[in-house]
Amino acid sequence: MSVSSGTSALRSETRDVDVLIIGAGISGIGAAYQLKTQRPGTSFLIVEGRDAIGGTWSLHKYPGIRSDSDMPTFSFGFKPWTHRKAIADGHIILDYLQQAVDENGLDEHIRFGHRVQNANFDSGSGRWTVTTTQGDETTTFTGRFLFLGTGYYDYEKPFIPDFPGVEDFAGPVIHPQLWPEDLDYAGKKVVVIGSGATAVTLLPAMADKAGHITMLQRSPSYVLSVPGSDPITNALNKVLGHERAYPIVRRKNIAVIRGQFKLCMKFPTLMRKLLIANVARKLPKGFDVDTHFTPRYNPWQQRLVVVPDGDLFKTIKAGKGSVVTDEIERFTTRGILLKSGQELEADIVVTATGLNMAAFGKIALSVDDQALNLPDHTVYKAMMVSDVPNMAFAMGYTNLAWTLKVELVCEHLCRLLDHMDDHGYDTVTPVPENADMERSPLMDMSSGYIQRGIRQFPRAGDSGAWVFKHAYEMDAERLRNGPIEDPGLQFSSVKTAAYAS
Structure with missing residues (x-):
């Protein structure tokens, strides 16, 4: 058997892992790198609905597409940006992302062409089940933890006003x-x-x-x-x-x-x-x-x-x-x-009238088969969602490079998993200490796409770990240097025959 066919067989058989990553863009690649280097024993998969990595950078084909942040901050902390251009063309960024995947052996962990339809967390087993479609075929993946690297806009339907005539x-x-x-x-x-x-x-x-x-x-x-x-x-x-x-x-x-x-x-x-x-x-x-x-x-x-x-x-x-x-x-x-x-x-x-926002890739999320209405939930440490176990997401900054936030979130996720393993915990759930706290949108900018779409997302709280600000200094302090234990987190162990098996 050739190496390529062996890899293909391995890819088709592996559907149960420790961490399921949704999306092979910057966020998904960043999460995969951190897991592979910081937790080498952790199994993970990246489930990608399209047939290419890169998210935005492989989707958009219009002339001149380029970064709107300087590349030394927009690139990964683990891979120096070596091109002379500080504001780089899309194809250069896509080449850089492909190099990051190739150099770190992440390609074998990616499952292309699987569009995620729904994801359900089962409290009895302490695991997520993710259902995907690939043409007419349906596939399920299971994992202990779910990481959503889906960005925040609709890949299929841009915003086009109804122009008269x-x-x-x-x-x-x-x-x-x-x-x-x-x-x-x-x-x-x-x-x-x-x-x-x-x-x-x-x-x-x-x-x-x-x-x-x-x-x-x-x-x-x-x-x-x-x-x-x-x-x-x-x-x-x-x-x-x-x-x-x-x-x-x-x-x-x-x-x-x-x-x-x-x-x-x-x-x-x-x-x-x-x-x-x-x-x-x-x-x-x-x-x-x-x-x-x-x-x-x-x-x-x-x-x-x-x-x-x-x-x-x-x-x-x-x-x-x-x-x-x-x-x-x-x-x-x-x-x-x-x-x-x-x-x-x-x-x-x-x-060039803008984009439509889409919360968490339009995936139908549920816990114990109870559908989540995301606006009813509150964001914890800018990376988790109240009352949703074992799930994290990445949403980059509006006033700084997207990747800086992604790296902080992924580093904290690895620290969180280390803490759970050290203490024998199987699940972690953010639960607000004050259910009546004041809440606000995750973004307060006047941009049309934000005003149209931010209501479909979970909301921010007004105190402690529930505050959501687009402030790198604050996130660096609490995600990179802050403690894992927190009054807003509830840890538990799952001891069932199904999980043990």
């Missing part, structure tokens, strides 16, 4: 999440609807090939130009080498980004002026910055939009792209009629 438009209307790889936009007039990270990415990425590209926005976002390659980072890498420079660069970048965020929170008026002035310096003299780049909200009420080396502004200065701030009256055969009366002609319209 869209059926009258003669050309294609495309959402970036559903980008056709064979789309030919050479020489075409393209209108991109939106003002967020995707729209701001598409403008410079498509400008050289398109005849002209226009970003049509209802209202502006804060746009921040950052170096595409960080000279300090590259200098440290050259002098110290990647392994020694990496932790220094990470600490520097975290401090800079967190410092910027705190300044925005404390001095919103001053930071607003500075951010807008920075944009004005990069645009042609006389450009209407007040209309097109002056948001209605304070900095960090929505995520800042990052552009490497000011590429958006360079595209506008070169006359290859333009920005229109107005509202849509309706689509026409030739393009889009605006409420001002102007008609934007277009051959192609791209609706």
